[in-house]
Amino acid sequence: GESVGLHLPTLSVQEGDNSIINCAYSNSASDYFIWYKQESGKGPQFIIDIRSNMDKRQGQRVTVLLNKTVKHLSLQIAATQPVDSAVYFCAGTSGYSTLTFGKGTMLLVSP
Amino acid sequence: DTAVSQTPKYLVTQMGNDKSIKCEQNLGHDTMYWYKQDSKKFLKIMFSYNNKELIINETVPNRFSPKSPDKAHLNLHINSLELGDSAVYFCASSQSGRGRTNEKLFFGSGTQLSVL
Numbered sequence: 001g002e003s004v005g006l007h008l009p010t011l012s013v014q015e016g017d018n019s020i021i022n023c024a025y026s027n028s029a030s031d032y033f034i035w036y037k038q039e040s041g042k043g044p045q046f047i048i049d050i051r052s053n054m055d056k057r058q059g060q061r062v063t064v065l066l067n068k069t070v071k072h073l074s075l076q077i078a079a080t081q082p083v084d085s086a087v088y089f090c091a092g093t094s095g096y097s098t099l100t101f102g103k104g105t106m107l108l109v110s111p
Numbered sequence: 112d113t114a115v116s117q118t119p120k121y122l123v124t125q126m127g128n129d130k131s132i133k134c135e136q137n138l139g140h141d142t143m144y145w146y147k148q149d150s151k152k153f154l155k156i157m158f159s160y161n162n163k164e165l166i167i168n169e170t171v172p173n174r175f176s177p178k179s180p181d182k183a184h185l186n187l188h189i190n191s192l193e194l195g196d197s198a199v200y201f202c203a204s205s206q207s208g209r210g211r212t213n214e215k216l217f218f219g220s221g222t223q224l225s226v227l
Binding site for chain 2: 032034036038041042043044045046049087089098099101103104
């Protein structure tokens with residue numbers, strides 16, 4: 001199975017700062033990871049994904065880093081804005097297994 | 112054009128009642144899911160259907176019965192509702208073929224179920 005956890009339940013940053021949200025996983029066979037953003041009253045929304053044959057992937061203002069050696073991934077948000085305030089989830093899976101979600105980190109961005 | 116839509120958005124009911132939540136996706140995906148999110152925001156899969164066929168059934172009380180009339184719809188019926196069923200229920204879909212989950216899920220906006 002997969003156990004995915006997050007280091008911090010809440011992360012508070014100032015607008016314009018860079019944010020880093022961390023996630024650890026337990027199953028070394030996990031080969032696909034996703035970051036989701038969930039705003040209040042809405043469903044989780046896909047942000048970015050990464051497969052285990054990569055260690056870094058960039059999107060618009062977001063970067064995901066994967067360290068398979070220590071089974072850790074992170075989501076970096078550049079120039080964080082108040083609209084980035086939400087709960088962020090990492091999720092992982094290995095092939096045919098169920099996508100398992102971490103507990104979530106709430107990102108609070110102050111103007 | 113909502114990709115994954117579920118109704119109702121809010122559902123308030125008494126213990127012991129039977130209720131249903133409906134879900135539809137217009138993405139042409141083969142696989143649909145039901146997830147439960149508790150008060151601590153933890154998301155846990157309940158069921159998964161691929162082309163109307165049940166492929167994942169996690170440890171869920173048999174009071175919960177999913178039904179998929181076609182691959183674009185996955186409804187959730189709950190019998191004899193209990194206080195502990197209060198949560199937000201999310202429908203999701205993915206393009207994947209049978210059983211494969213290593214691709215992104217698209218979620219509906221959730222149904223907040225409150226059992227009194």
